[in-house]
Amino acid sequence: NNKMKIESFLGNVALQQTVFEERHLRFISSLGKGNFGSVELCRYDPLGDNTGELVAVKKLQPNEKSTLEDFKKEVKILSIFECEYIVKYKGICYSTGRLSMSLVMEYLPHGNLIGYLNTYQHINTRRMLLFASQICKGMEYLQSLRYVHRDLAARNILVASESLVKIADFGLTKVIPFDKDYYRVMQPGESPIFWYAPESINESRFSHKSDVWSFGVVLHELFSYCNTNYNPKRLCMQEIGHNVHNPSVSMHLENILKSNWRLPAPSNCPPEVYGLMKQCWAYNFEERPCFSSLGKQIETIMQEERDNLKG
Numbered sequence: 001n002n003k004m005k006i007e008s009f010l011g012n013v014a015l016q017q018t019v020f021e022e023r024h025l026r027f028i029s030s031l032g033k034g035n036f037g038s039v040e041l042c043r044y045d046p047l048g049d050n051t052g053e054l055v056a057v058k059k060l061q062p063n064e065k066s067t068l069e070d071f072k073k074e075v076k077i078l079s080i081f082e083c084e085y086i087v088k089y090k091g092i093c094y095s096t097g098r099l100s101m102s103l104v105m106e107y108l109p110h111g112n113l114i115g116y117l118n119t120y121q122h123i124n125t126r127r128m129l130l131f132a133s134q135i136c137k138g139m140e141y142l143q144s145l146r147y148v149h150r151d152l153a154a155r156n157i158l159v160a161s162e163s164l165v166k167i168a169d170f171g172l173t174k175v176i177p178f179d180k181d182y183y184r185v186m187q188p189g190e191s192p193i194f195w196y197a198p199e200s201i202n203e204s205r206f207s208h209k210s211d212v213w214s215f216g217v218v219l220h221e222l223f224s225y226c227n228t229n230y231n232p233k234r235l236c237m238q239e240i241g242h243n244v245h246n247p248s249v250s251m252h253l254e255n256i257l258k259s260n261w262r263l264p265a266p267s268n269c270p271p272e273v274y275g276l277m278k279q280c281w282a283y284n285f286e287e288r289p290c291f292s293s294l295g296k297q298i299e300t301i302m303q304e305e306r307d308n309l310k311g
């Protein structure tokens with residue numbers, strides 16, 4: 001049993017469990033809800049003089065869907081990542097008494113892409129492509145560690161500055177087993193099916209190529225300025241018919257995708273960018289590009305934008 005204790009201690013040390021003391025975490029405001037929990041803005045102020053740093057704290061809301069085990073997995077996953085395009089892990093906070101814990105992360109001041117693009121409508125194509133290439137690099141990094149995000153969407157992309165975005169919310173992220181190239185989930189739960197690849201809708205099959213499909217939907221959200229009138233759910237429901245209700249929505253969605261309907265090109269979207277989206281939305285996952293190929297194509301389009309601007 002001592003061996004077990006030593007292993008678990010070393011495990012924690014290896015995880016750099018930077019522990020934040022709850023009594024120094026001052027609540028400031030609520031930032032949003034993610035998978036399995038809510039996120040709050042806090043100041044970690046051990047000196048008590050308001051000189052402490054602002055942090056984003058994700059509190060686990062233990063309920064039937066999410067358990068402490070799921071949350072510990074999310075913490076473990078995020079604590080491993082070292083990538084400028086993935087929201088940074090800072091540590092954890094054990095709550096005294098209550099059998100719960102919180103995940104402490106860097107605070108990104110501009111919120112998620114949806115709020116940001118609704119606020120700043122003047123973002124030009126080059127800036128959009130810069131954001132797209134950063135998300136692509138973050139996804140390439142995830143893939144290099146055999147992780148599938150499973151919930152890539154503009155709501156889960158945070159804005160660090162006017163020239164940097166980061167991927168967040170790894171509540172649904174899974175590691176692909178070494179002997180397969182996909183992950184099958186048993187309990188689909190409340191799935192964001194309008195961001196899902198056909199094989200994820202039909203067979204709950206998730207892979208790097210299903211993340212690529214979702215990346216195409218994020219591109220569509222970006223170039224639609226995350227306008228709620230043209231968001232993926234609304235556009236799909238328009239096509240399916242608003243009188244259709246769960247659970248047959250996924251069946252109808254699968255049918256229109258199979259008959260080759262896709263989200264329409266956003267207005268003023270450069271044709272080569274819509275071409276990228278269409279590549280991501282190949283019905284057969286083997287025909288979809290990988291993130292490194294997408295990254296290179298985006299860089300090329302950015303270069304053409306630069307050349308055009310020079311005229």
Ligand SMILES: C=CCCn1cc(-c2nc(Nc3ccc(C4CCNCC4)cc3)nc3[nH]ccc23)cn1
Binds near residue numbers: 033035106169
């Ligand atoms: C993404 C996934 C879903 C869960 N989630 C994560 C966060 C989050 N947010 C922020 N910053 C932030 C800054 C300003 C605003 C405001 C609010 C009022 N209206 C305008 C925008 C909102 C959020 N930093 C973070 N670091 C790590 C997580 C995180 C929030 N929700």
